[in-house]
Amino acid sequence: MMIKRSINTIFTYFKSSTPHRNPNLTNLHPRRFNSTTAHNPFPSNPIHDQVIDFPGGNVKFIHEMRFISESLQHRIPCYRVLDENGEPILGTNFVQVSEDVAVKMYNDMVALQTMDTIFYEAQRQGRISFYVTTNGEEAINIASAAALSMDDVIFPQYREQGVLLWRGFTLQEFANQCFSNKFDNGKGRQMPAHYGSNKHNYMNVASTVATQIPHAVGAAYSLKMDKKDACAVTYFGDGGSSEGDFHAGLNFAAVMEAPVIFICRNNGWAISTPTSDQFRSDGIVVKGQAYGVRSIRVDGNDALAIYSAVQAARQMAVSEERPILIEALTYRVGHHSTSDDSTKYRPANEIEWWRLSRDPVARFRKWIERNGWWNDIAESELRNSLRQQLLQTIQVAESVEKPPLADMFSDVYDVPPSNLREQEKWLKETVKNHQHVYPTNISI
């Protein structure tokens, strides 16, 4: 990056000439440096050809002091395929999606949207304690999942249930986890929306932010060692990119040449912290180069752009054994979670605007309708059916009993040690002796 010409000139002037030589020139003559003529004894290019081999590789010298600017002149542009009306932009290149895949993508985006709405409502009614929606980020969820293979291992943050949905986790399974009943494959041990499924290659959500990033790098390392045709994929938000684990994780992945895709959902908000208070760089995409990681910025509300970028990233990650960073720009339409009311820190009309006119689901719908793969009848059928299904799953999940007391002590270790067996015994006795205090619908 060139610093301002005038400062350039000052240094050049002081270093290379004495005052009496060029009495007509002032310190701030703007063109002095540029006007190189044959008689000019000073080299125009301050970068020398001579290199020196410091640890880390050869570098050329520069005899001018130049600071690299803290930001590029222009922000990194954002890859987009469909415009706001769902029309492919002229000249765009993207991976073509078949009708089957596109219709499944749309169905799952609607399912995700509907599930989020209904489960959110269930929390408001007091039927579940907590929920996290993906409102506004349906394209990132579904389109990225569609571009991956089932062998790719997913390390989510907590706003990626669409990926699990795409992979075949049923609505009933989602509900079971949220109600922590005995059919929850997590055995009722985690908060709602902290899904995990071994058979879907979707690692458990932990509430800790960004800890999944090094996990993904470790998994990629494992896949690389086994020479599998698969990569690790991890998701996190703009806020998560501030955690130390993000920086170390990217650094590691680059050093280890690990096949991992880092997908950052830059939705503008980390609870109430806007990105202007989160970092001062141009988003997350520029950080890739700092760690030696190839990166791209994508319109996160454009399902086709996400699909193309993730597919290309996967190809590079697996065949070239390298990490890829994808920054998906989007907007968090919903609140951070059911424990948040975002109208407290952002204007309600801003939220409404993004919700209505920038809806990624609606935008994709326009594209598939234009292709003749979808219509209004199919739409209303789908939405009605989903709503019915979801209300049903909630009712069923609510009525199933909670996990038994023994599940409190199992899986802490592979086999419960003596202290846990003792504690379990003690607790069972306590519950038996005070049955009026403890809930009766839980088996011991």
Next chain:
Amino acid sequence: MATLFQGLAAVTPLSQSNSIESNKLLFSSRRSLSERKGSNFVVRSDAKVNQVLKSGAARKHELLIPNAVATQGSSSVASASKSGHELLLFEALREGLEEEMERDPTVCVMGEDVGHYGGSYKVTRNLAEKFGDLRVLDTPIAENAFTGMGIGAAMTGLRPIIEGMNMGFLLLAFNQISNNCGMLHYTSGGQFKIPVVIRGPGGVGRQLGAEHSQRLESYFQSIPGIQMVACSTPYNAKGLMKAAIRSDNPVILFEHVLLYNLKERIPDEEYVLSLEEAEMVRPGEHVTILTYSRMRYHVMQAAKTLVNKGYDPEVIDIRSLKPFDLHTIGNSIKKTHRVLIVEECMRTGGIGASLTAAITENFHDYLDAPIICLSSQDVPTPYAGTLEEWTVVQPAQIVTAVEQLCQ
């Protein structure tokens, strides 16, 4: 005092352990007394030699620990015996590690300078040349991140050994260890297991300064889902390393900076120790001394003095810091009725504090005296040699404490 002497004559090793086998008694008695010149084991008045009793399914040999104090040379001890091979503690760790890496291709090592450099304490020397630099991975300096990496690799089928260059550095990995390592098997409903081993040297060294003299066992002991063991001899170092690698639970293996050069003869045959068992170092009658890691040697040094003064201490190296082997400990307390805990942890919130609580809860009726716990003071470890020595429990204090207990 008279009763003490009577006690010495009457008790035989057989009665102290519930798992000793008679053929093992024969094996060790083949060793001649002259071999044990350098030993701190006491030949008792009835000329029976105290044996090191090890329980556990994989036990194959009875072995005397030839050298109970780190600073003494042990070359005089094992030379007469033909079987087994002699090595230093860090080599024993490496041997265990190497055997497990050969046995199971999913076992890998990650940490700073573990690869071509061979590890800061040489525990991974030459392993990178043998197994390749993917299985013995050099990481950048980010403990939380490479611990997280190990966890992620474990969730997808590998069995990583994560080395902290010094235990104290693993404080940076606390988030991953507590929130993920210990928890993910549980919170995933048993779907994902984390068979990692987290190991490294800790404890007070020789003037390494406060930051390099941390005792992390006190900080980690509360984390549910992890197991903690501390090795103290080449024999148990190798056995615990192998057991830790084979365990499907996350295990933290505590080594001590000053014990890496301990020499011992260990069996040639393969053996794996149990992670949850304590080690009977010296059976006795009068007082149960519970200790682990380096303090074991201070205790054994004090034991020499104590025996000369007519006491008969029973010394147990608890080895398993989480969970405690309350079975062995309990049997000992039921016999001696007096407990002294000697540890290197700080007084507040240390292993001794938890052990005191556990013993009081479970064996209160068997105690004839309050439990005495000797620990380091609640100060950062000073650099000056004299000050540093005073923070660590010394044999003289142990002797005084036993005398106090046995009044």
